[in-house]
Amino acid sequence: MPTILHQSNLPELTLLHRGKVRDVYALSPEELLIVASDRLSAFDVVLPDPIPGKGEILTQLSNFWFAKTAALMPNHLTGKPVAPVLPAGVEAGLYAKRSVIARRLKPLPVEAIARGYLIGSGWKDYQAGGTVCGIRLPAGLRQADRLPEPIFTPSTKAKLGDHDENVSFDHIVATIGADLAEQVRAATLNLYRYAAAYAAERGIVIADTKFEFGTDAEGRLFVMDEMLTPDSSRFWPADQYQPGSSPPSYDKQYVRDYLETLDWNKRAPGPILPRAIIEGTAARYAEALQKLAGVVLD
Numbered sequence: 001m002p003t004i005l006h007q008s009n010l011p012e013l014t015l016l017h018r019g020k021v022r023d024v025y026a027l028s029p030e031e032l033l034i035v036a037s038d039r040l041s042a043f044d045v046v047l048p049d050p051i052p053g054k055g056e057i058l059t060q061l062s063n064f065w066f067a068k069t070a071a072l073m074p075n076h077l078t079g080k081p082v083a084p085v086l087p088a089g090v091e092a093g094l095y096a097k098r099s100v101i102a103r104r105l106k107p108l109p110v111e112a113i114a115r116g117y118l119i120g121s122g123w124k125d126y127q128a129g130g131t132v133c134g135i136r137l138p139a140g141l142r143q144a145d146r147l148p149e150p151i152f153t154p155s156t157k158a159k160l161g162d163h164d165e166n167v168s169f170d171h172i173v174a175t176i177g178a179d180l181a182e183q184v185r186a187a188t189l190n191l192y193r194y195a196a197a198y199a200a201e202r203g204i205v206i207a208d209t210k211f212e213f214g215t216d217a218e219g220r221l222f223v224m225d226e227m228l229t230p231d232s233s234r235f236w237p238a239d240q241y242q243p244g245s246s247p248p249s250y251d252k253q254y255v256r257d258y259l260e261t262l263d264w265n266k267r268a269p270g271p272i273l274p275r276a277i278i279e280g281t282a283a284r285y286a287e288a289l290q291k292l293a294g295v296v297l298d
């Protein structure tokens with residue numbers, strides 16, 4: 001049985017941040033304890049129901065990718081075990097598979113997105129003007145079409161309650177400087193290409209994905225947060241992929257599609273989910289972990 005955790009509770013540690021999904025604690029000036037909860041956010045609203053085991057799946061899948069891509073790009077994991085830093089009396093089993101000790105970095109204010117296919121906001125922007133983040137694409141592409149080359153389509157991190165906004169590469173240069181911007185673009189595309197090729201052999205199309213990067217005190221770049229999970233990516237079953245419509249997926253699209261059937265204004269509080277939708281979502285996340293990393297959590 002997966003553990004269920006909607007909100008972490010580690011009273012002796014300093015809570016720095018409760019994100020939509022992760023709770024972040026300071027262990028020292030150099031290290032963080034990051035706990036992935038079972039919270040599910042859709043349309044940037046955290047829903048009231050946890051998805052049992054989701055935080056464990058996200059953490060295990062991220063850890064898998066961080067390890068696989070370590071030679072391509074340094075990442076925030078320290079590899080240190082979590083149990084020794086948990087306060088006395090805390091049930092270690094609840095935190096074991098959903099937490100990591102990470103290097104404490106300075107987050108760059110950029111959502112580093114790579115797209116290999118035309119879907120979501122990319123498809124919307126393309127329909128409106130033939131470009132995505134200022135990159136002109138060939139005419140006549142259909143929804144979900146594969147792009148001639150993967151593209152870097154950054155967005156700005158929105159303030160709470162707002163939605164992220166697609167921006168041009170020049171905007172990123174203006175924000176973080178040309179040198180870091182080039183490094184982020186190259187790392188994003190390298191990681192995406194590597195992961196997309198790997199996933200393709202396992203029957204999954206990674207349509208797009210978002211990375212977060214941070215710098216250490218020396219200004220070196222690391223990939224951080226989570227990596228290539230169903231929360232940060234669109235995963236499509238390759239055998240059902242067909243351009244011209246939005247493919248079924250192993251990611252949040254399943255919940256989003258359900259939510260679109262409701263009369264909900266997409267503002268907090270979010271609606272209660274039916275049991276079947278909770279279970280269907282949990283099953284899709286588990287399937288992504290199994291297909292990509294070969295891991296089945298008990």
Ligand SMILES: Nc1ncnc2c1ncn2[C@@H]1O[C@H](COP(=O)(O)OP(=O)(O)O)[C@@H](O)[C@H]1O
Nearest residue numbers: 019020021022024076102103104105107224225
């Ligand atoms: N190694 C790290 N150093 C500093 N901050 C980090 C690191 N890894 C992740 N973070 C930050 O921790 C937070 C994780 O919480 P999450 O629920 O994913 O947030 P969000 O609601 O912004 O998606 C994010 O703000 C992310 O930028």
Ligand SMILES: [Mg+2]
Nearest residue numbers: 019021225226
């Ligand atoms: Mg996040």
